[in-house]
Amino acid sequence: MTQPEHREKFQQFPIHIFNSLSRNKELFTPLNPPRVGLYNCGPTVYGDPHLGHARAAVNFDVVFRYLQYLGYKVRYVRNITDVGHLEDEVAETGEDKIEKKAKLQQLEPMEIAQRYTNTYRHFMHLLNILPPSIEPTASGHIPEQIYVIKKIIENGFAYVMNGSVYFDVQAYAEKYPYGELSGKVLEELQSNSRVLEGQEEKKSAFDFALWKKAKPEHIMKWDSPWSVGVPGWHLECTAMSSKYLGIPFDLHGGGMDLKFPHHEGEIAQSKGAFGCEPVNYWMHNNMLTINGQKMSKSLGNFITLEELFTGKHALLEKEYSPMTLRFFMLQAHYGSQIDFSNEALLAAEKGYKRLMNTLQTLEKLQYEGTTSLDTALDAEINALTTSCYEYMSDDFNTAKTMASLFELGVKINAFYHQQLPLLSISSETFHLLKSTYIDFVQDVLGLENEESGDQHQIDSLMQLLIDMRQRARQNKDFATADKIRDDLKERGIHLKDEKSGNTTYTFS
C-alpha cells in the first residue's frame, strides 16, 4: 500500500494528534520510523461487547489503518483483560469480576473469559476491525507483572502490607507530578475518596493495589513473592505495553473514562518502575450517550452489539448493521460525544448505502477516449482527493474526510450518469480519484459492502428478471414490467433503469 504518492501527500500533511496529556495538537513523530508502536486498552471479558467497545475499537482501528496506509510498520497491541478487575458490589471481598460470574454460572473462570473473548472477536470482525498484531492476556503475563512490581518496590514507590502490594502515591508525588493526565489534584482526591472496607491496609486512600492477596476461597490466583493472589487493576497494561512495545512507545489509546484512574496509574507505574513516561502520545475517544442520556445498565439503555445488529432492544425501532454503526461513528470526530437515536442511525444507514452505491458505480467507470479538459473541474477533484489526506492527518478527522468523499461521490455519480463528461478531467485525475476514493473508503475508513449470500447466483437470477421485464417494456406491457419491479421492491430489491438502457439493482 505504500505508494510514492502517499509519501508525497504524507509529507505535505504530516500527522498531528491531539495529545490528551498535553491537551494540545502535536506533530506526530514516531520514535523509530517507519515503525510505530500502538497500544489500546481492550475489553474486560466478563460480558457481551457493547456500543462503547465498538467506538473505541473503531476509532483505533482507523488510526491503525491510516498509519499503515501511509506506509508505517505498525505493531498494534490490544490487550484482553481476563483477570484482576474488582466489581463494585463485591469490592470489599476482593472478588474478581470474572470469578464472580464463574461461580454464578458454574463454569471455570477461564471458560468465561474464553467465551467472551470469542464473542468480542466475533463482533469486532463484523465491524471490519482489523485484528491487532498482538492480543495479549493479563493472565498470560503474570511473571511480567510481578517483574514490574519488583521494580516499583525497589525504587521505593510501593509497600507490602499483609501480602498485598500497594503503590505509594504520596512517595511518588514527591518525585513526579501525579494526576497530570486526568487533571486530578492529590488533596482533592484525598477529600473525595470514597472509603471502602479493606482500605485500612493502605497508607492513603488513593494508593492503589499492585498485588492483592487472595482469600482462600478464590479460584483464580497466582503465586508471587508476596502472597498467592492477583495482580492489580492497572498493572497489566504497563507490563504488556513495555514488553511488546518498549518504553516509551509511540501511541496509547483508550476511552476517556480510562484516564483516571487506569491511565494515570499506568503513568505512575511506568515512571515508578522504569523512571520514564510510558508513551509519547495519549489518545482518548469520547463517550456515547443514548437519546441524550449516559449509557448505563441502571438506566436500562445499555445496548450490546448483538442487540443492535438484531434490533432486539426496547430502544431500537429496527436492527442496524455493523457497517451502519461504523459509518455512524466515523461521521463524528472521536473526541466528541456522540448521541445514539433511531433517527441518527437511520440517517447513517442511508448515508452508508449512498457511499457504497457510489463505490460500486466508480468501479464500473471506464475512462476511454481523449481528454477535453475542464480545468476548474479537474482542479476541484484534485483538491478534494488531497483534502482526504489533509483531514485524516489532522487528528484523524474522519468526519471531514467523509465530507470530501461525499463531494467526490457527487462527481463520480455525475460522470456515470453522463451529467458530467468523464473526459473533462485528465486521465491522471481520474485514476487519482478512483484510487483515493476506493482506498479511503475501504482501506482507511474500513467501510465495505455488506451484501450477503452468493452474489454471483443472485446476479444471474436478477439478470433473468431484468431481461423479462425489459422484454415486457419493449412490448409496452408496462403492467407486467411494473409488477416485476414492484414485487421486487416488496422484497427489498430496487430496480433502476439507467440512461444507458441498462437496469441495475440495489438492496434496501
Added chain:
RNA sequence: GGUCGCGUGGCCGAGUGGUUAGGCAGAGGUCUGCAAAACCUCCUACAGCGGUUCAAAUCCGCUCGCGACCUCCA
C-alpha cells in the same frame, strides 16, 4: 461538592476570528413510459445576555441547560 468538556439549521454532526462542511429529512427542477437512482437549485444555523474587535457561531465574562470523570467502565 471538585475537575474537565459541551450547547450549531427539522434531526445527526464537522468547523472555530472574515470564505459552501457533510449526511438524513423537506421543497422545486432535469432525466424517465411511470418510477427509482443520479444531478441541479432552495431551505443557510451556531443556547441567552453583555464585552473585546474593523469583523465573533468562533475570544472574554455572566446566566441557563446538558454531559463526562472523581468508583469497575470504551
